[in-house]
Amino acid sequence: MADRPLIALALGDPSGIGNELAVKALTDEETFKAADWIVIGDRRLWDAGERIAERSLHLPDLDPNAFDHAAFLDLAHADLDAITLGESSEAGGSVAVRNFRTALQLAAAGGADAVTFTPFNKHAMRLADPSYVDEIGFVQRSIGTDAPGSEFNVLEEVWNARVTSHVPLSEVAALITPERLERAIRLTDSTMRGAGIDNPRIGVAALNPHAGDGGNFGTEDDAVIAPAVEAARLKQFRVTGPIPSDTVYVRALKGEFDAVLTMYHDQGQIAMKLIGFDRGVTLIGGFPFWIATPAHGTAYDIAGSGTANPGAAIEALRLATRLSRRSNPEGFPDPGHRLANAAAIAADAAAAPAAQERPEA
Incomplete structure (x- = not known):
């Protein structure tokens, strides 16, 4: 048994501060050491987040047979030419939709104890997925459940x-x-x-x-x-x-x-x-695993400036870690073993045609 939970972190809207926040949150030493991590997104956007944040964190590509504390699941799906900092777009929404869906399906398959994500832009999400209303309905559809989830805003x-x-x-x-x-x-x-x-x-x-x-x-x-x-x-x-x-x-x-x-x-x-x-976390409960994100939005007005405050993102990751520990007081399955099954989910998500991101409204 492992003594740390395995947390999936889906990169949010690429036109906002999400990539910067992900880098800043995971380079917080206390946060990083508290859990094992799988970051889900497009490697090029993570690299952009590192440049904006002026920080770096080596994340090897996900390999279930050689997983050691943290890895990156590269979906390589972003149309960089169609994504502009500070502007909502279908291209940006498509990236966020697929990242989030992949993280949810990974957790549903047992490949993560909790899902976290950096901020989405709902307008962009709806451009990419006309049936998208909010996170609750999206989670239900993504993992095939009618469980009555609900959002909570959490402060100490x-x-x-x-x-x-x-x-x-x-x-x-x-x-x-x-x-x-x-x-x-x-x-x-x-x-x-x-x-x-x-x-x-x-x-x-x-x-x-x-x-x-x-x-x-x-x-x-x-x-x-x-x-x-x-x-x-x-x-x-x-x-x-x-x-x-x-x-x-x-x-x-x-x-x-x-x-x-x-x-x-x-x-x-x-x-x-x-x-x-700068501390608020949105927590989604009522599903088989915890889901947490900063309570603020994408902050298009400061995207790319490097000035985004990571306080709420750090709190979201730490809350997901604490809740996972409380839900599993006896420890966690070995990461390599559990990721072997979840890797198939990730591979399917990476290979899925773009049309799957656009279900009928």
């Missing part, structure tokens, strides 16, 4: 979970149902327990200003959220709410809650990024 101070995520604000109220609330509470509780947080305390944010103010500003808080919270309490979940969203994070930061469950994307994202933009 507090976690954020969501009832809805990448949907228009105009559709949120109709999606706040007892069933969705129960599912979100259960998944938040189970994911946090899997991360080593026993009996997590969850503050549930209200949907409307002042939690509806007795019906003056909407009825969802009294009619839907409050009964769902009470039902969850009766099932022994440690939940409180609905709490007005302009105070719920104040209470969490004072130590009252371990997580805040918000009703929609920006209700939590704005708070979390104000608290710790």
Whole structure:
């Protein structure tokens, strides 16, 4: 048995800061030593990231029979002439899509304990894959599961979970149902327990200003959220709410809650990024393996400048490592043995025609 988890790192959008961040994160000595690594992408883009970051890290090509701590899986698939720093494109999206899919399939085949990736650009991803909406649906399709995954934003101070995520604000109220609330509470509780947080305390944010103010500003808080919270309490979940969203994070930061469950994307994202933009991690739970990425975006405005802050990328890699250790307290299979099977997945991904990146919407 090995004493380190094996983590797949998929390079993100090549037009942003992802390649630079990958190099900076893996050249952080503490991060690099904590796990074994497989970097997935196009070697030429990794080399570009090294030049931008002004750092270097020798990563041999992946060989399951001679794997030693870290390797590079070169898909050699980028159309460099069609990729421009600071601009979203189908070519860039295609690179990111294939990198991510390969990492997911590698982990699903047992070739990695967790998947990490540097930031994607959703517009570019959709140009390459019209069916791409968000990471949850993409993961489900890529590994053939209907498991109800969910995104969490993680800081040392507090976690954020969501009832809805990448949907228009105009559709949120109709999606706040007892069933969705129960599912979100259960998944938040189970994911946090899997991360080593026993009996997590969850503050549930209200949907409307002042939690509806007795019906003056909407009825969802009294009619839907409050009964769902009470039902969850009766099932022994440690939940409180609905709490007005302009105070719920104040209470969490004072130590009252371990997580805040918000009703929609920006209700939590704005708070979390104000608290710790350069440390925030997006964690995807509910699947057979952990998935983690920096909570920020591709930062096209500084792409190529070498000034990208790797703090959140380092935290994402470290979180994936810690969670993998907690999920496997007795150790990990020998990397060479497990990669022998996963290598076939990687070979198929590298040889796949570009048309496979463009399923019907």
